[in-house]
Amino acid sequence: MTALNRKTLRDLWQMKGQAIAIALVIACGIALFVLSRSMLHSLELTQQTYYDRYHFAEVFASLKRAPDSLGERIAEIPGVARLETRIVVMVNLTVEGLSDPAMGRIVSLPDTRKPVLNQLFLRRGRWLSPRRDDEVLASEAFTTANNLHVGDSILAVINGRQKRLKIVGIALSPEYIYEIKPGDLLPDNRHFGVLWMNREAISIAYNLEGAFNDVAISLLRGASTPEVIERLDQLIRPYGGLGSYARKNQPSHLFVDNEIEQNRQMGLIMPTVFLGVAAFLLNVVLSRVINLQREQIAALKAFGYSRQEVGWHYLKLALLIVVLGLCLGIPGGMWLGEGVTGMYAKLFHFPTFTYRLTYDVALTASLISVGAALLGAWGSIMRAVRLPPAEAMRPEAPTNYGPTILERMRLGHWVPPVVSMILRQLERHPIKTSMSIFAISLAVAIVVVGNFMEDSVNYVLNAQFRTVQRYDMSISTIEPVSDCALYEVGNMPGVIYCEPTRSVSTRIRSGARQRRVGIQGLPCDSTLFQLIDLDANDIALPEDGLLISQKLADILNIQIGDYVQVEVLEGKRPTLQVPVSGTLQDFTGVAAYMNIEALGRMMRDGSLITGAHLLVDPLQQDALYSELRTIPKVAGVTVKQHSIDSFENTVGENMMLMKRINLLFACVIAVGVVYNSARISLSERSRELATLRVIGFTRGEISAILLGELAIITLLAIPLGLWFGYQIAALMVSLLDLELFRFPLVIERTTYALATAVVLLASIASGLLVRRRLDQLDLIAVLKARE
Amino acid sequence: MTDAPGAQLESVFAARQITKVYHMGEVDVHALRGVDLDLYRGEFVVLLGPSGSGKSTLLNILGGLDTPTAGSVHYLDKELTDFDDAALTRYRRDHVGFIFQFYNLIPSLTARENVALITEIASNPMTPNEALELVDLQDRADHFPAQMSGGEQQRVAIARAVAKQPDVLLCDEPTGALDVQTGILVLEAIQRINRDLGTTTAVITHNAVIAEMADRVIHLSGGKITGVETNSTKREASELTW
Ligand SMILES: Nc1ncnc2c1ncn2[C@@H]1O[C@H](COP(=O)(O)OP(=O)(O)O)[C@@H](O)[C@H]1O
């Protein structure tokens, strides 16, 4: 090994504490990058191969009932490659071991052949035997959540008749990677599942022989999706068509895409912040090293080392730290990736979902971190490279000390000399002081950012499940019924209070833009469903007109007061111009609300309802379930608590895991930054402090000088960091403004407190470490060394 | 053994009318004001002058660490003032050995490694051990600078400077930070190098006593050469005292 390389290693060893701190920060950034990028790749790849291999359809439509012959006409639409007509029905289920009601979506399978689209993957068991009407395949998510196995049976209410269905196989479908009950936003796999059944059996049960009520289509390459949708809509309109939609609006696909998009964004934001901080730390540390080694650099140059050799020498120092960071970060990211894969496997059901780190992710991670290191190191290395050797031999001119702020304000007499020494030191190096403040404030900011997602999600949950949904249970009917039904519901056991709801499938258009939305009708003075604005103030439902999600307004590019075209997809199917009377900031999906009476007037069918919100006496809940189960018109029952539980078990768990990862990393950054700042001021001041010790200052006093400096810097950094954290969170919120989930910019005081506490603790710990070194300060050695 | 300069008269350095001006904000500092100087092969020259007289500036220019504001410097048949940074680097690497007042050793490297740092890039070096033997430090080879006295550190610096077998040895106040005894040890080592290896040597000092070791003494004051004397007899470093 050459002497210069030896110097590199020894220099590195000399600054090992700082080197490790920086390497850890880099490792965190890289781990997060590797984690999110590789998850992104794995998800995308898995999704794509699954879709391809199992022929996931590209256009979907539901309708009331159409003869099989319509299928042939649909097949003639230009651009249609293949199609599969199906029967899809919602049924109530009774599952052993589950006292509350569950719902199933039965999807028909052709009796004698494999479906051409949305093919199934058989995880366990066997396929359906032809012509059996008591066999089903059940989705893996549902069977797992309910601990059901091949051979078990469930009870289903099929067209009003209770029927025992035997689960002969457990299956997965590209259509239901993420299984969600229509109208819900979160999966509840215990209470909702997909079942597949022979077409003949189901068509007989629902009097749909020779007919279908659902169609899935794949397109020829180059076909125009909007055109196909347009034509398909025309064809199915007379048959109660509920509007066709493209894959990009298919619920399961939308959710998986949302997850992919979140990974993409998170893979950008957090690693950028971490590596930015790492670059900054490298800059500070290398600047310091190079300052300290001015004369060594001069000597190297005097003896004929070239600029490049000197530059490379210091660059190597930075790169070694990066390599250390990568050695920790890449395996760390893989390890986390495997953990997160398990979590995704629980949330999404793919035939196989394995975690894979591709070389290009590792390579990109390496390049990025090297880039960050270069960015950080460049300035100081350039100074070393340019340092004129002749000048470096001359001692640096002593710096000017002026009166401090306090002294200028004539308050000088009031502060003890130690304090004015600290202030002088801070004021003497304004740039260095502000850089330290900046670095520590980034640490504060990272903790804020690491924790803010949880605040945001909690806020949404609270808003959604407490402030908005004040009911315990919601029920929906198979088709609109007279509002007299509400009195029946009100008289059922355990129902304390109930309010009607009405949902109408529509397509809302504004110019060329359109979106399929169910308009929710609510009573004007609803007490069980209270819309709120961002500040949780109640929003009154307008007498007339629509109240829509701001996101929907953005998608349709409309403003309050504009008229939109509402194409009703049921009943008499009127198409109407309706004003948008208001928008609201909600966080999940897109919604449109309307006064239930105005909705009735708009539909010109009097006062029909499609469901109710209920306040329920918990003691009589089971009695209510069994009562509801006997009413054929009731299509579904949703218990709010189940949604909350299910959220916590799936999405919530994901978020908690990610939050913990972020928070851990945030602490690493905090300690890394603060420790580095403390070490650097120690190394810069040791000579002066040793001199003070020699002339009679006590250990306590010199510690006070150094630690007082650190304390002032930390205290200044905290408010700044809280503000930075807020800004970064705002950036994340805007980048994560997706259709399925939006995060409100909510940061709780506890998060600010946590960030403050983490950084204060890191400061105290670093202060103690530095203080220990200060106590061991070798006065003679420090004074002998010429700096 | 080299005789008086007239004997060979092969000029290693020939500086003509060199001036050096430092711009310090509003004021210009004239460190050198038109210096003419020749250094001859194998001679031992002492540059004597008060602090601030421009000695270091002159030496740095000769050593290729700095460039003059005006004037020319010939090194053998080459014009140093035409060199770019890379050429100056090569020049320093191949021909010049520096010794500084504050040693400028690399603290993280042992004595041997400090010397190796230079022998690794030189074209015709001696081994680090040989160089350390020249200054009588072979048994301190594995010590770090912090474990050595100032005089020992300066001798390591001498070993480092001569290990590449330079054509010229430029020493900027090599004893400035040392007490008399150690200073003499260091001067002895420099004298031995000059004598045994025939390395052209220039030593800066403001200590007139040291001038007695030289073949020639060049007096500098206010950025000008104010006189050159040739010593008829050179004193041994060991005989000096101040
Ligand atoms: N880099 C520099 N910038 C400004 N002035 C300088 C610089 N180097 C030297 N000087 C000035 O040039 C003059 C000569 O300096 P120097 O050659 O170091 O003197 P000596 O070595 O004889 O003490 C001094 O006045 C010094 O202040």
Ligand SMILES: [Mg+2]
């Ligand atoms: Mg000098």
